[in-house]
Amino acid sequence: MVILLARNWWALAWRGLVAVLFGVATFAWPGLTLTALTMLFGTFALLDGAFALAATLVDRSHGSYGGALMAEGVIGIAVGILALLWPVQMAIALIYLIAAWALVTGVLEIVAALQLRREVDGEWLLVMVGILSVFFGLALVLWPRAGALALLWLIGAYALLFGAFLLALALRLRAWGRRFPSPGV
Numbered sequence: 001m002v003i004l005l006a007r008n009w010w011a012l013a014w015r016g017l018v019a020v021l022f023g024v025a026t027f028a029w030p031g032l033t034l035t036a037l038t039m040l041f042g043t044f045a046l047l048d049g050a051f052a053l054a055a056t057l058v059d060r061s062h063g064s065y066g067g068a069l070m071a072e073g074v075i076g077i078a079v080g081i082l083a084l085l086w087p088v089q090m091a092i093a094l095i096y097l098i099a100a101w102a103l104v105t106g107v108l109e110i111v112a113a114l115q116l117r118r119e120v121d122g123e124w125l126l127v128m129v130g131i132l133s134v135f136f137g138l139a140l141v142l143w144p145r146a147g148a149l150a151l152l153w154l155i156g157a158y159a160l161l162f163g164a165f166l167l168a169l170a171l172r173l174r175a176w177g178r179r180f181p182s183p184g185v
Contacts, residue, residue, distance in 0.1 A: 006176050006177025008055040009170045011054050011058075012055070013170035016163040016164065016167035017163065018048060019166060020163035022040060022156075024156075027156050038087035042081070042083025045076045045077075046076065046080025046081060048076045049072070049077035049078075050077060052072045052076060053077065055069060055073075056073065095144040099138075102140065103133070103141075106131065109127075110126075110130035110134075112130075113127040
């Protein structure tokens, strides 16, 4: 699989560049609406998926090793298309999915703390974490747009780091891959 990635370092470089551009755009336009953010994310997911899929389709000499990368590409393309076709619904769905996750995990953390109170000192910390999660989930339900803007900063930071690491990896793989001839040579 390393040889596959080294031969297709350019696909990683493009994925990294798209991620960095997406991250920069999220910070450059902090007033993006939820719909615009979702469409920007949809474009990123679509391009990221396309480059991941391209890397596996260009060089099929390594059999099943490219299966995970191919799956990542197909999923990225599908999510990107959904986000571009239905940006409002996808944005709202994302916020409410995160809210539901926070509420459920918060309640489960509180329940776990109550069950542990006879066995562990300091269970109140888990109760506090649970309460914090519940409040976070409720805040997202009550003020979904504010939650979306806060997530914008996290998404932007993630995209910048993801892209930078992919670019660095692509450059290292390019240098390393020069030791291997291309297929058919």
